[in-house]
Amino acid sequence: MNAIEKWAERVYAETDFGRNVATSLSGLLGLGVYLIVGDWVIAAFASIIFFPVARLTATAIHARVSRGADRRAKRKDAEQIYRSLSDEERAVVSEFVAAGGCVLTWHHMNHCPVSGPAIESLIQREVLSTSMTADGMRETFVLDTAFFEIGVSHAKAANVP
Known part of the structure; x- marks a missing residue:
């Protein structure tokens, strides 16, 4: 198995939501920079620099949405029990x-x-x-x-x- 296959296997087996979103956004940013500038080094640096910011942001947003969904589910369950x-x-x-x-x-x-x-x-x-x-x-x-x-x-x- 070569390095690219190992990398692809690791990326697609990842279950961390923030990392998945950051990987996708960083890849899109890198591709966009490469298509505009035409320099793969600048594109790679842009992706590498952007990745942690995207990961932190995606993780924070996902955590907030998940907590809200958990609260709503718990309230719905409590409401159902209360009615009974x-x-x-x-x-x-x-x-x-x-x-x-x-x-x-x-x-x-x-x-x-x-x-x-x-x-x-x-x-x-x-x-x-x-x-x-x-x-x-x-x-x-x-x-x-x-x-x-x-x-x-x-x-x-x-x-x-």
Whole structure:
């Protein structure tokens, strides 16, 4: 296998999005420079210089788009689960919304007028879990943040005249 075949195999086996885009753009830039100037050395230097800039830019844009898509998918999943909740489970979520955060202490939860089985049901649905406060002194209930945001948006929608 000669050097060009090895290079081509490596380029086409690459799974890094930023590198793929940078390779394509650098190649196009190099070809364009070569066609305009007619000097392959200048074209090669232009491609080499342009590659890292293109890679950083493509990677940053891809990461931002991917994070947005992940957030939208997580919100869609949370919305679907929220719609399937019982009234008792929604009451538990409402307590978190009323408290203004996705964490409640056991003490607070014990004084809330919510159903114990509804709490356990939310734990089984993997939208509610237990944890410790930052100081490690008290145990807490933690509602999934995407789920909390769904609860907040539903609470705001319910209060609209």
